[in-house]
Amino acid sequence: MTTKHRTINPRARRAGSRSRARRRNPLLAPRKSLALTIVTATFLVYALLPIAWLLINATKTQPDLLSTFGLSFGSSFALGDNIAATLAYDDGIFLRWLGNTLLYVLAGAGGATLLATLGGYGLAKYRFPGRGAYFAVVLGAIAVPGTALAVPTFLLFSQLGLTNTPWAIIIPSLVSPFGLYLIWAYTVESVPTEVLEAARLDGAGELRTFFSISIRLLTPGIVTVALFAIVATWNNYFLPLIMLSDPQWYPLTIGLNQWNAQAQGVGAEPIFNLVITGSLLTIVPIVAIFLFMQRFWQSGLGAGSVKQ
Amino acid sequence: MTTLARAPELPTVPPRTTLTKPRRDWNGWKFVWPFALVFVLTFITPLAYALWLSLFQNKMVGGNQFVGLDNYVFALQDPQFWEGFGRVLLFLVVQVPIMLGLALLAALAIDSARLYATGFYRIVIFLPYAVPAVVAVLMWGFMYGDNFGLAAGINEWLGSEVIRPFAPSWVLISIGNIVTWQFVGYNMVIFYSALKTIPTDLYEAAEIDGARGWQVIRAIKLPGIRGAIVVATIFSIIGSFQLFNEPSVLQPLASNVITGSFTPNMYAYSLSFAGQQYNYSATVAIVMGVITAVIAYVVQLRGSRKEVR
Structure with a gap:
């Protein structure tokens, strides 16, 4: 473990050498990959799905919530009304x-x-x-x-x-x-x-x-x-x-x-x-x-x- | 050039120029006493109090009585405790590898420098960590729900009840998904930070040796972040054994499946706040704490041993 610590310490200098190396070493500066970007986008969809659901459903009235599909908007756009009702409730x-x-x-x-x-x-x-x-x-x-x-x-x-x-x-x-x-x-x-x-x-x-x-x-x-x-x-x-x-x-x-x-x-x-x-x-x-x-x-x- | 005298493991010692033994230096306490004070109040005292409580029983006849280790004997034979323990153990064995595996994949993809919009990926994948557990469970709970959830929508579309997130055989998976969603990004950041500290010389050497793709990952990247993997594993083990928030918030939606002793922590909570059995509740908490600490310690030992090899 001690050897590892020593190599970690000169942080600033290493960062500099890495950016220099990125220009010539294909391992450090590879070509961008569209395929990998798209595959990794699965993570984005997963991370954002519930948040998108929340955003969409915060615009619905209670009847719309119960009657419309989760990821589509309702018949009315009630975000403002919902916020006002949330702040005023009780x-x-x-x-x-x-x-x-x-x-x-x-x-x-x-x-x-x-x-x-x-x-x-x-x-x-x-x-x-x-x-x-x-x-x-x-x-x-x-x-x-x-x-x-x-x-x-x-x-x-x-x-x-x-x-x-x-x-x-x-x-x-x-x-x-x-x-x-x-x-x-x-x-x-x-x-x-x-x-x-x-x-x-x-x-x-x-x-x-x-x-x-x-x-x-x-x-x-x-x-x-x-x-x-x-x-x-x-x-x-x-x-x-x-x-x-x-x-x-x-x-x-x-x-x-x-x-x-x-x-x-x-x-x-x-x-x-x-x-x-x-x-x-x-x-x-x-x-x-x-x-x-x-x-x-x-x-x-x-x-x-x-x-x- | 005092820096030369500084040994790498002891950067904490101010270099001494005199040969005489330095007098005892109490200056450090000027900095550490406030933390120590609150630490004693919120860690040491409750821990000691819990140990004390666990040695007593409140009996109908005779009131509060010293019973030695009776509570522990009872806990070790308590089927409700062990059922909950088995559940979090199963959860740990399945969910933690999936979550850490996904986090590792994401970290490697981002570190590969082959993605477009790397920064965007990093932030968005980390984002769920900022969402409160209660809100995360409420969102997923709604989506799971058969009232107006996505699950209901998909089932309707398929024309059959394929997805039943609150069925007894499904509920642990449903909870696992919520926990994974919350913590993949957190672990990804731990791995990614560690990947960034791998010395560039190693990549240069690998390039000269003609190493590519998975070879570089297996020979350089994974060994280089072993410490971070051990840390993330320990935190995940502690988190799994403590499982409480997610099943507790989901409970109203699946009350027949998620009982008061669904996890050891929920058991300790219901013993205290529904049953007023404070002594036994403290015992359950201590037993669980000891098991957690022992397993975390074993993982730590195994992790560092492999590092030396």
């Missing part, structure tokens, strides 16, 4: 859920990114008493199934009086062992110790060195960790499911599932068009964030995935 509870989700993402994912960055950096650049044990325990935690902890966490939080409050969602979201690991790997690769030594000789304190120098070198890694933390908190289902019983604190995922459940059982009051339109409104922001940030995570993820 005194605008959807907007309340959206606000809750934003709160959980900002506090939870933001805090998780900060803690993972500080922790991963500290582990990578400092030798301190207890470091070995710290690292071993956190890495071990990556393999612990998160849901195995959910029930005891719930019991613990209910004794502390934290269930049914935003803290029950935010506090557990703050810890991302995998994020800490990614930052550790990224720091080892891209923050030279000499730079830190120079700052120390200039008399800068440790935290100041971190916030003025290291944090810039770590940006791609931090963005990657932030992206995964945002997706994880935006999409969180299990944790709020057990922690919250008051719809006022639901995030979008739990709220949508509750709407969907209305269709079942005695006295069912199906609102399929709202569930579908609500689903669409739920994925639009996260997909937008995802596309916006995609040029950053590329470089950040590389570091973690090759160093196991």
Whole structure:
């Protein structure tokens, strides 16, 4: 494994030599293949099919939903009406859920990114008493199934009086062992110790060195960790499911599932068009964030995935 | 030229210029204490609490009593637990290789540099990962449905009930499809990132040796990303054993097939929140956690052993 690490380190130089090599080596700069492009398009169809279905069906009225073929449009185009109905249903509870989700993402994912960055950096650049044990325990935690902890966490939080409050969602979201690991790997690769030594000789304190120098070198890694933390908190289902019983604190995922459940059982009051339109409104922001940030995570993820 | 002193595995040690033993340096704790604090609160404490809970039973007569390992003995003989375990194991053995195989194919296709619009492919295949599990299951659930789903439309068109996603023999496949849809792109990105870090010299050597196509994939690319494959496999194993969201959201649509003990995690959940059996629920969670950790560890060992060879 050590030999592999060494070859990975000079990232920038290798990228340069690769682009030069692409021009002459047919293995690195082959001709484009239309056949392969078409065969690989199967993946595109698979990935986009449900999203296309969602887009099309968000334009249908409930009677159209039940009577027309899934991948064709209905007799009327009701997207605007559906959105208005989704936002207005039950005194605008959807907007309340959206606000809750934003709160959980900002506090939870933001805090998780900060803690993972500080922790991963500290582990990578400092030798301190207890470091070995710290690292071993956190890495071990990556393999612990998160849901195995959910029930005891719930019991613990209910004794502390934290269930049914935003803290029950935010506090557990703050810890991302995998994020800490990614930052550790990224720091080892891209923050030279000499730079830190120079700052120390200039008399800068440790935290100041971190916030003025290291944090810039770590940006791609931090963005990657932030992206995964945002997706994880935006999409969180299990944790709020057990922690919250008051719809006022639901995030979008739990709220949508509750709407969907209305269709079942005695006295069912199906609102399929709202569930579908609500689903669409739920994925639009996260997909937008995802596309916006995609040029950053590329470089950040590389570091973690090759160093196991 | 202090860089020369830096050993590749120990870039974490600041170079020391003095020969005397350095004093203990507590500076690192300035950075790692906040994570440690929350980690203790949300990982260590619940884990210890779960272990504690698993040693007790709440009895009708006598209240909360210490019972030693009785809960574990019961769990190891509990048919409902093992049925759920067998189900996720079957799921793991079938779904994970299919998903990782597809992810590998996609990554190799994108890395081959032979596609038109490579960037577009990469983003779109990764996109489902951003869709919340609940929304993914709702979408597929609607499409599976016989009310206004695609399945109903296709069956109608064929004139027979060929596709029955919620039939007992189909439901695991239906769930597998949803999970595959969500995570193919995620694993593709892990593989693709690793493929990009393979040193160019290897391709140059292969070109001189006259290696082509599959030879290059087998001799250079696959060995080059073995580490990433091991990591992706471990994450998929953990994910499969934890299976909860997909069957839980699908449950209202197929309530006679997806029971409260469909997977071990659903079992632990229903024990707690429907049955108030917190002690036994904690036991089931711990047993499942131990099995997961052991299997992940074995895969890790096998993976690194092959890497050395």
